Amino acid sequence: MRWPGETVKLWWCSECNSPLLDSLCCKCGGYGFRLGLADPGDARPAFSYDLDVLRKALELESGFNIFDKLISYNSFILLNKLMYIDDMKEVFVNGVKLGNLFYNPVENRWRFRFSYIGALKALELGFSRVLNVDWMVKRGVSIDASRFSNGDQVIIVFNGEPIAIAYVGRNGKARVLNVFRSKRGDYNTSSRNTSLDDVYKCNSNYIYRLESRACKHIYVLWEKFRKPIVVSYSGGKDSLVSLHLTVSTVGGVQVLFNDTGIELPETVSNVYRVTDSMGLSLVVASAGDAFWRSFSVFGPPGRDYRWCCKICKLIPAARTALKHWPNEALNIIGQRSFESIERSRSPPVWRNEWIPNLICTSPINRWSSLAVWLYIHSRRLDVNKLYFKGFDRIGCFLCPTSRLSEFRNVEETYPELWSRWRSLLVSWAYRIGYGMEWVDLGLWRWLTNTSPKIRIA
Ligand SMILES: [Zn+2]
Structure with missing residues (x-):
């Protein structure tokens, strides 16, 4: 499927050996070359967890430790997510794509395919x-x-x-x-070691411009609507940036956290820690144990059967909004248009039909993932630690839109939580007469026989 909206453009400075958000590097003053990212191109830095995964995958492919010669732990590596049946990422090292790192759901392990x-x-x-x-x-x-x-x-x-x-x-x-169709040669980069600090220095002017624009966006809407401001904070990186931008523009605000009851413990503690350290008042829209009670009636939620969002998100949020902001509020959220096709179509200001008394806007709608990470790093924000344990996104741990690789991360990080969920799936499979592959290959993520389900099965 083609990406319908605007895509991220990134360049690479050969001299500094760093990605650029703009064609001009503000550290050395040179121009970078365009990176050939697959759409939408929302690449992020690889963290040490990702490098360990990459090292193991490369060792599996080659039978020897090729990682240390091909890549090093001091290189700045970009990972760019591709559309695939499970998780697949383009791996850019020294400004060139070395191949795709992907999770094979049948082999239950990470592999690497060379470019x-x-x-x-x-x-x-x-x-x-x-x-x-x-x-x-x-x-x-x-x-x-x-x-x-x-x-x-x-x-x-x-x-x-x-x-x-x-x-x-x-x-x-x-x-x-x-x-191989494209046989473009290697770029001559300096291949020097590059840290996140160095990358920030190459992009600091651009980040400053993004920040100013976002703060102005918040201020203009605040002046226009003259409503109290509430920032939605999920414990994820994007809403963390939105929260920080809002507080630096208008000062103390209220924070809204939608606790679905199926968040990971680290996410919940991050929300309390961040709001507490910023001295902000927190309003929690809690679903309590609604998910677990509903499971016995509806069974597991599916990509084509999202009862969970209504019960765990929309209903508690609508109830809380009506109670706390009956006369409307300006709701700052942290969504970005490069995250999903649905979000790329979102207008600059909107209202959710379920929660009409909140006027919603996202000041970071056009920020790329790399920009978000550079902002977080440069402002030393307390970002959720799960990102450094292989989690790409933060949210309900059993979300049916997750990939199997993400479930494996949950299982590794929170084995007890996962085993509770798995035993529920097993008992449901038994009840409806399905085999264990329905549980272990994640076929429960679809209610009907859609094509990805058939491909995995
Ligand atoms: Zn440079």
Whole structure:
């Protein structure tokens, strides 16, 4: 599916070896080259957890520690999410895409698929799962690969150059999956070590402009509507930035937290800690145990069966808004248009039909994920620690829109919480006569037989 709205544009400064939010680097004064990100291009920095995942995946693909030679822990790495059946991210190192890191739900592990440049570099470093051919292969053809193991990724080489990626099947044949079309060479970057501090220095003017624009947006609406301001804070990075911008523009505000009852403990404690440290008054719209009570009636929620949002979010929020702001309020939230197709279509000011007494706006609607991270880092904001444990987004831990890789993170970080949820799923599967793959492959995330469900099954 094509991304319908505006996309993020990023550049790379060869001299500073840093991504840029604008074509001009404000540290060295040079111009960067455009990064070829897949839409919408909302790339974020890789954290040490991500680098560990990447290191293991690369080791699995190559059979040796190729990570330390190919990448290093001191490189600044960008991860750009792709549309895929589970989690898949483009990996940019030193301004070039080395390949895609992706979670294979059937193998239940992370893998890495080389791009053309990634394959070129891997071959230089002694990657040995190689098949030499003397003809140009096409996607879908099979080549004898009996010396490799089932599931191995092999690089197909023609005239000494990588031309395609293939995967070995159970029959000992490698099937070509990806033929390299673009064979653009490497960029000559300084490959110096780059920290988040350095990246901020290269982008500080741009961040300053974004910040000024956002504060002006808040101030103008505040003047226009002359209503009390309430900032929605979910414990996530985007609403943290919106909260900080609002407080620095208008001073003390009320904070609204929608506690769905299925938040992760770290998220709840972050909300209390942040509002407390900023001296703000917190209003909690709590769903209590509504989710668990409703489960016994409705069963698990699905992407095509989102009863959870109404019961855990909209009803408590509407009730709380009516009680606290019967004469309307200006509701500052932290959504960004690059997050989802639905959000890319959101107008600058709107009202939710369920909560009409809140006038909603997002001052960071056009901020990219990288801008958000640079702002958080430079202002030393107390961001939710779950982002550094592999969580890409913060919210209900069993949300049916989650990917299996995210569920695995929940299971690793909060095993007791996950096992409670899993045992409920198992008992529901038993009740309706489904097998364990309905639980473990996450097929419960769809009520009806939609195409992604069929593909995973
Ligand atoms: Zn520079």
